[in-house]
Amino acid sequence: MKSLKKLHSKDFTWPVLKALNDLYEKKKTTAKIQQVDYIRYLMAQTELIAQKKGNSNILVAGDGYKEYYEANFQSAYQYYYNFLNQAGIRPDGGKNFTEEDIRTLMVIYESRNELRGNLTNIEDFSGKVFDYAGSKYLKFRNSVRNAVLKILEIDEFPQTSKDLQYRLVVDYPTPKAIILCENKSFLKQPWNAKELEVKLWHVGGNNIAILDNIDEMELVYPMYYSCDWDFHGLEIFQRIKSKLKNRGTEIQILTPPSPHQYLPSDSFMQNSRWNYKVPFSGLDKEVFSSKEREIITKLIKEDLWIEEETNVLKDMFYYNFK
DNA sequence: TATCCGATGGTAGTTTAAAG
DNA sequence: CTTTAAACTACCATCGGATA
Numbered sequence: 001m002k003s004l005k006k007l008h009s010k011d012f013t014w015p016v017l018k019a020l021n022d023l024y025e026k027k028k029t030t031a032k033i034q035q036v037d038y039i040r041y042l043m044a045q046t047e048l049i050a051q052k053k054g055n056s057n058i059l060v061a062g063d064g065y066k067e068y069y070e071a072n073f074q075s076a077y078q079y080y081y082n083f084l085n086q087a088g089i090r091p092d093g094g095k096n097f098t099e100e101d102i103r104t105l106m107v108i109y110e111s112r113n114e115l116r117g118n119l120t121n122i123e124d125f126s127g128k129v130f131d132y133a134g135s136k137y138l139k140f141r142n143s144v145r146n147a148v149l150k151i152l153e154i155d156e157f158p159q160t161s162k163d164l165q166y167r168l169v170v171d172y173p174t175p176k177a178i179i180l181c182e183n184k185s186f187l188k189q190p191w192n193a194k195e196l197e198v199k200l201w202h203v204g205g206n207n208i209a210i211l212d213n214i215d216e217m218e219l220v221y222p223m224y225y226s227c228d229w230d231f232h233g234l235e236i237f238q239r240i241k242s243k244l245k246n247r248g249t250e251i252q253i254l255t256p257p258s259p260h261q262y263l264p265s266d267s268f269m270q271n272s273r274w275n276y277k278v279p280f281s282g283l284d285k286e287v288f289s290s291k292e293r294e295i296i297t298k299l300i301k302e303d304l305w306i307e308e309e310t311n312v313l314k315d316m317f318y319y320n321f322k
Numbered sequence: 323t324a325t326c327c328g329a330t331g332g333t334a335g336t337t338t339a340a341a342g
Numbered sequence: 343c344t345t346t347a348a349a350c351t352a353c354c355a356t357c358g359g360a361t362a
Binding site: 334 | 343344345346347348349350351352353354355356357358359360361362
């Protein structure tokens with residue numbers, strides 16, 4: 001479930017980020033990045049980067065590059081660099097991670113203990129954790145696979161084929177709530193947890209059975225659910241709500257604040273469809289407040305959905321938090 | 323026969339260290 | 343300090359065996 005905007009956003013690879021940092025720290029780089037579209041643009045349209053006179057293999061920083069780098073890349077680079085060191089992954093330019101890969105590695109690192117105990121085969125892990133890239137991804141991306149193996153402190157993935165049961169968590173020591181997220185996007189922005197003073201949970205795919213075994217201690221916090229507002233997301237919410245009810249706990253769905261960014265149900269990579277054979281798409285009206293029902297009715301009527309990650313978590317949380 | 327899978331070797335790119 | 347050379351790492355195409 002991904003919108004087109006993902007494809008448009010510039011997703012730099014680690015070698016490029018590192019080369020840009022070299023240009024900042026050493027004023028030059030020999031990295032082979034001159035064919036990268038964005039670098040070509042900088043060379044052709046600005047004075048920020050240029051080939052060194054007499055040696056076209058070397059790029060040098062021009063006037064204003066320092067300020068440009070600090071404004072656009074420095075904080076992200078430092079963030080990734082510190083993480084890779086912390087995880088014991090040598091941050092050299094040979095690691096062809098994408099930014100999304102690194103953010104995913106961060107989530108894996110945060111939940112490494114839980115994941116270690118619940119591993120299955122590499123295709124399953126790749127498909128569920130690297131869902132933006134598919135089940136074959138880890139197998140063929142050596143540097144990413146090696147990074148995962150390093151983080152989990154294992155030599156290889158097991159061959160087993162049981163269902164993967166895991167919970168990805170971004171922790172906060174004194175949380176005022178737990179937000180359960182259908183997708184991993186908010187977990188990849190762990191500053192959310194700090195800013196909002198919450199814990200973020202992602203339960204593996206459609207596998208919410210693990211909620212039956214959550215430690216009692218966790219259930220004392222107010223719980224919220226963040227999801228795509230499509231049939232699939234809302235239906236999962238109903239099941240989660242009922243599971244937690246059995247544990248004596250309530251959970252509140254996070255309603256997106258206005259203005260809503262509606263998307264058509266047939267958008268790219270969106271597979272969830274409303275069921276027009278039954279009223280209210282077969283959802284239980286009792287589960288939702290009148291305001292929530294109003295939004296859902298509109299979505300069904302106009303065949304729309306709201307993607308979880310188009311919402312700003314902070315705004316959505318304070319809109320719902322009491 | 324066609325396809326899948328793992329092994330293998332070549333290649334491109336990076337890093338490190340030595341030489342200029 | 344800059345350039346060159348060697349060592350290393352990851353990527354990719356290919357090949358042959360196994361399997362359906």
